[in-house]
Amino acid sequence: MLIDMDRLGPYTLAPMRNLLFPVFGLLLFGVAACGSAPAQRRPSTDYARSNIVREEFDPLTLKDDDFLLQLVEGLTIPTIPTSAPRSSGTSTRESTRGYRIQIAAIIDRVRAEGLKTRAQIQLKERVYVSYDDRTRLYKLHVGNCRTAAAAETLRKQTKHKGYPEAFIVRSRIEVAPSPYRLPVETGFRVQIFSATGRESAERALKEARSRLEREDVYIEFEPPYFKVRVGNFKSKSGADDFLKTARKNGYDTPFPVKTEILSSPR
Structure with missing residues (x-):
């Protein structure tokens, strides 16, 4: 059915105009909103750089x-x-x-x-x-x-x-001895002095080397004593023979002990 606009009076079209204006306003707002795409957020340059792994660091350079x-x-x-x-x-x-x-x-x-x-x-x-x-x-x-x-x-x-x-x-x-040291074996030495302090034993060692006129005088530590012993005797008879020499040089109570000795006496 066709509407004859001429028959419609000004009072009839007024309500229709009032409805069309809001509709056109909404359409224009929607077109404007769709015309601009949302801006993409990009991470800052500083943050991106901070996440880069630095491979040039060498922990061995730390002293x-x-x-x-x-x-x-x-x-x-x-x-x-x-x-x-x-x-x-x-x-x-x-x-x-x-x-x-x-x-x-x-x-x-x-x-x-x-x-x-x-x-x-x-x-x-x-x-x-x-x-x-x-x-x-x-x-x-x-x-x-x-x-x-x-x-x-x-x-x-x-x-x-x-x-x-x-x-x-x-x-x-x-088991094998160090190549820097002379080989050792079991033998005998003559003990002439014993003390709880290292310094006392060292003084006795120096005195014994001077008094006995020999260099094969040693300090052996057997807790808690530092013991001064003489010689590298392969047999007990050899140590017993030295007892006489020790007594003649002022050592009243020397006695032989079985211990490790150098294979090549100095």
Whole structure:
């Protein structure tokens, strides 16, 4: 059905105009809103750069200082685990329980190997580098001592040569002697002095070398005493013969003891 607009009066069209204006306004607002796309947010340059992994950093450039581990007085001698999988300087020869001297514990393996080389030249002893999984440190141990007395002697020598905090540890040791040391065997020496202090024993050693006119005088530590002993006698009869000489030089109560001696007496 067609509507005759001429028949509609001005009062009839007025309500229709009032309805059309809001409709056209909404359409125009919608077109304007769709005309501009939402702006995309991009992360800031500083934030993006901060997330980049820097691969040029080398942790080995950090210069951590070497340090010594000092044994607290009153504690028992520590034992080195026998199942340490990583070690340097240990041969495939037979081993047994014994003692070594710990001189350092270092974080970096390269620096530990460098210190090992210097220590071997300085101490004239075998030096071993062992990695401790528990502490994650490379520990440097010196020597192959079968007895606590021999270990104490080596500890004192190591201390006097620049390692003041060296201490004894129980460890597996090589049965074969170090190439830097003279071979040893079981024999006899004559004991002439005993003291609880190292200094007293050293004074007695110097006096004995002068009085007896011989250099094969030694200090052996058997806790708690430092004992001054003379000679490298392969038989007890040889030690007994020296007793007369000792008494003539003012030593009233010398006596022979069975101990380790040098195979080639000095």
